[in-house]
Amino acid sequence: MGTAESRDGETDAISGVTAAEISESVRDLVERGTLVAGDRLPPVRTLAERLGVNRNTVLAAYRSLVTARIATTGGRTGTTVLGPAATPDEGFTPGTALRDIANGNPQAALLPDLVAALATVRPHPVLYGESVIDAELAEWATRWIAEDQPRPFRLSVTAGAVDAVERLLAQTLVHGDRVGLEDPCFLSSIQTARLAGYAPVAIPVDEEGMTVEGVREALESGVRAIVCTPRAHNPTGASITPSRAEELREVLAPHPHVLVIEDDHFSLLSPTPYATIIGPAQERWALVRSVSKFLGPDMRLALTASDPVTAERLALRLSPGTMWVSHVMQQLAATMLRDEGVHRLVAEAGARYAARNRSFAALASARGLDVAAESGLNVWVDVREDAGVVAARLAHRGWLVRPGSEFALEDESASGHHLRLTVHDLDDADLRRLADDVAAASGPAPAEGDG
Secondary structure (H helix, E strand, C coil), rough: CCCCCCCCCCCCCCCCCHHHHHHHHHHHHHHCCCCCCCCECCCCCCCCCCCHHHHHHHHHHHHHHHHHHCCEEEEHHHHECCCCCCCCCCCCCCCCCCCCCCCCCCCCHHHCCCCHHHHCCCCCCCCCCCCCHHHHHHHHHHHHHHCCCCCCCEEEEEECCCCCCCHHHHHCCCCCCEEEEEEEECCHHHHHHHCCEEEEEEEEEEEEEECCHHHHHHHHCCCCEEECCCCCCCCCCCCHHHHHHHHHHHHCCCCCEEEEEECCCHHHHHHHCCCCCCCCCCCCCCEECHHHHHHHCCCCEEEEEEEEHHHHHHHHHHCCCCCCCCCCHHHHHHHHHHHHHHHHHHHHHHHHHHHHHHHHHHHHHHHHCECCCCCCCCCCEEEECCCCHHHHHHHCCEEEEEEEECCCCCCCCCHHHHHEEEEEEEEEHHHHHHHHHHHHCCCCCCCCCCC
């Protein structure tokens, strides 16, 4: 095997004659600390000549390192080693003295009373080999999903929507496969793709959901799966309109074996009717509905309807002999989902979230800000400049916010000029103060006639 040299000698131990050997060599050097964050790998041509291999071999090795988040490619700066970066995640930030409006949580006061529901559950022992799905939950969920998705399906139960999406992708993709994700993108989907070594393909989102051109380009690039949020897209709040859904079904029709996953996480809370991009020609599909947004994040349970092949593969990962969602949890969910009082509370919660988001949007718009607040737990605010800078200014004013760059799949994404704010538990005075502070911290409004 050959070796490569660099100006400081950090990369002189890189070896290999195949793409796999070269990428493994770099990974080993990173793990041993020989290469550290910021070290520049040799140019493709230089490394290929010194190792005596084809340039495409080095390109493939570098591409594998970028996919695995071990390195990054930055145009003129070449390929450099990445350091251990903290992955943004949802939830409260512990220990902060700031008012946390970055958390993305539902409002605790609007969640059903678990104590009352627990008092009605009478669990019985469940042993290995028994059905992995509670019969009462399956009956309710089948009726619910069939109202929106009339195609024949099999039901699966997973430990939340993130678990469902991870398992669905794992039974379809292998390391390096392309997966179409929304841009901006839900944080857990970004993390799932990166940890598994999939290659994310960014599909832009506008006010009507995934763009037609974005999906078309993703399909042409060879994606084997697409993950879509039909309602209350996180972070923008956009929901797919019926006309957009029809267009997307037409684009997807010639690609029946691409797995289409709809993560309908907001479901019962959404004021917007469900519009599906899963057409009659789609042979591989799944609709995932979690209960965490309306029954509580600790209710780690999601209902997944899918085609028979996908369901069968998913069942292998949720088998009676190895792993399933606790029947106690399933019975608790079934009890709550059959309770009319719970459904009234969920409806009230959905209305509350929408009303508070609209209130903030109106206040912010009056101050010259562009705010998307269609649906969901958050609002998406265009601050007209680097959102990280605006976030720092807001921290000085007592607010902890989440910059849109955390949701971006591509470095040049417009998300970098946005903030995602969770405002539904703020009172009227705090909403006004927040609108004032965001307006004061944001970039200048465009002059009249610009854009």
